[in-house]
Amino acid sequence: MMQLLVPSWYPYQCLGRALDEMLGEPLARAPADANVAAEHVGEHWQFIALLDGGEPVLGTTAIGEALDRRYPTRRIIGIDPIGRAEVRAHVSRIEEMFWCLVMADMPDHPGFGRPLWNDGSGARERMLEEVPWRMDTIELFAAKRTTRFLSGELPSIADAFLAALLNTAAHQGIGPLLLRPSLQRWAAENGQGRPFTINT
Amino acid sequence: MRLSMFDPVPVPRKVGLYLALKGLPPIETEQFNIFLGETRTPEFLARNPAATVPVLETDDGHAIVESFAIMHYLEDLYPDPPMRGASEEERRRVDTQAALAKEFYYYYACTTVHTTAYLSRRNPVQAIDLAAAPLWRIVLEQISHVMEDRPFLAGVQPTMADCMLYPMFEYTLAVYGFTFPPHLKALGRWYDRVAALPGCPSLLLDESFHDQLMAAHGRRF
Ligand SMILES: N[C@@H](CCC(=O)N[C@@H](CS)C(=O)NCC(=O)O)C(=O)O
Numbered sequence: 001m002m003q004l005l006v007p008s009w010y011p012y013q014c015l016g017r018a019l020d021e022m023l024g025e026p027l028a029r030a031p032a033d034a035n036v037a038a039e040h041v042g043e044h045w046q047f048i049a050l051l052d053g054g055e056p057v058l059g060t061t062a063i064g065e066a067l068d069r070r071y072p073t074r075r076i077i078g079i080d081p082i083g084r085a086e087v088r089a090h091v092s093r094i095e096e097m098f099w100c101l102v103m104a105d106m107p108d109h110p111g112f113g114r115p116l117w118n119d120g121s122g123a124r125e126r127m128l129e130e131v132p133w134r135m136d137t138i139e140l141f142a143a144k145r146t147t148r149f150l151s152g153e154l155p156s157i158a159d160a161f162l163a164a165l166l167n168t169a170a171h172q173g174i175g176p177l178l179l180r181p182s183l184q185r186w187a188a189e190n191g192q193g194r195p196f197t198i199n200t
Numbered sequence: 201m202r203l204s205m206f207d208p209v210p211v212p213r214k215v216g217l218y219l220a221l222k223g224l225p226p227i228e229t230e231q232f233n234i235f236l237g238e239t240r241t242p243e244f245l246a247r248n249p250a251a252t253v254p255v256l257e258t259d260d261g262h263a264i265v266e267s268f269a270i271m272h273y274l275e276d277l278y279p280d281p282p283m284r285g286a287s288e289e290e291r292r293r294v295d296t297q298a299a300l301a302k303e304f305y306y307y308y309a310c311t312t313v314h315t316t317a318y319l320s321r322r323n324p325v326q327a328i329d330l331a332a333a334p335l336w337r338i339v340l341e342q343i344s345h346v347m348e349d350r351p352f353l354a355g356v357q358p359t360m361a362d363c364m365l366y367p368m369f370e371y372t373l374a375v376y377g378f379t380f381p382p383h384l385k386a387l388g389r390w391y392d393r394v395a396a397l398p399g400c401p402s403l404l405l406d407e408s409f410h411d412q413l414m415a416a417h418g419r420r421f
Pocket of ligand 1: 092209210211212234239251252253254265266267268
């Protein structure tokens with residue numbers, strides 16, 4: 001059986017929930033002690049992972065690709081090669097912003113258990129500077145959207161990762177930094193459980 | 201098809217290495233010097249509003265952006281020889297390693313823009329290194345762990361995953377003084393193995409490259 005291992009830290013929880021919502025059914029969760037990273041990078045670090053017996057699938061894009069093969073009729077990476085390239089390009093950009101938010105809030109990561117930079121260092125603000133110009137590109141694309149979701153009439157992994165990104169930002173109190181008018185429309189149409197839960 | 205590139209820098213080089221190893225017929229290539237703003241012209245922005253290379257334009261006028269999406273697109277069109285794994289098991293490993301390679305470089309680059317004089321146009325905050333260095337090290341450890349004792353990141357043949365990671369080291373070793381964490385010996389040997397592959401393009405950085413890099417992004421302390 002396929003199981004998703006979702007570390008308890010909130011950015012990963014946002015990702016796990018968005019993947020469930022995209023599929024329309026919750027993926028089974030691996031037990032919290034199935035830490036696939038523990039042996040070699042230390043027990044404090046966990047990766048989001050897809051487990052089903054063989055080697056774990058790690059990383060958001062790899063999990064998206066594996067789910068696409070597991071649920072081919074859901075079209076979660078789109079349909080034809082051009083459409084699939086579009087979804088993968090969105091995902092590639094969205095995950096960079098996601099990592100920025102992860103780094104900006106690193107001192108909160110439960111695995112480190114110590115302050116990572118001094119108050120007032122500006123590190124968090126500098127990290128967050130990487131986000132808005134990247135978001136502009138997604139907004140430009142969303143402004144030309146003619147379909148319900150970012151790339152088509154079915155939710156793709158790009159929509160799921162966008163929902164996770166916005167929820168992670170909302171958790172950090174910086175939702176408005178990311179939302180632009182067209183993305184706001186996307187969130188209004190596809191949030192509130194249809195299928196995503198998006199806090200802004 | 202037409203490929204927009206800038207040969208000296210690492211992200212376009214992923215696609216360059218991929219094409220060299222995949223053995224597709226040559227694709228028409230155009231160079232855009234990012235240090236001279238050549239990706240910020242209206243014509244280029246119409247192709248890719250993010251102003252980045254590489255971009256692959258298809259014969260029917262679509263612009264495929266993001267190196268990762270370009271490689272997958274070419275795999276979707278030309279599955280042979282497979283560069284993302286020949287079995288489901290290998291495919292998962294390729295995707296995992298490709299995902300980790302991108303994550304490694306992103307964390308590393310975010311650190312480096314704050315800790316090197318060659319990319320310090322944003323107000324540098326050295327403290328970012330404290331948070332991001334553990335992240336990229338953890339990801340590298342994981343890559344090395346997933347590779348086990350295989351010759352390449354995901355198996356006995358080079359794949360997309362190798363193409364995602366090798367150019368990052370090639371560039372950062374030459375430009376930012378990156379060093380492999382010494383205990384990750386297998387990764388160092390992997391690097392030499394990729395460099396020795398027939399057709400692996402070598403990175404040639406002449407003096408003008410460093411002048412342009414410094415002029416565009418550098419800071420003299
Ligand atoms: N995530 C993108 C990154 C592309 C990217 O950042 N390319 C750099 C060169 S390594 C660039 O074009 N920069 C343009 C600039 O700095 O103006 C991809 O994988 O294609």
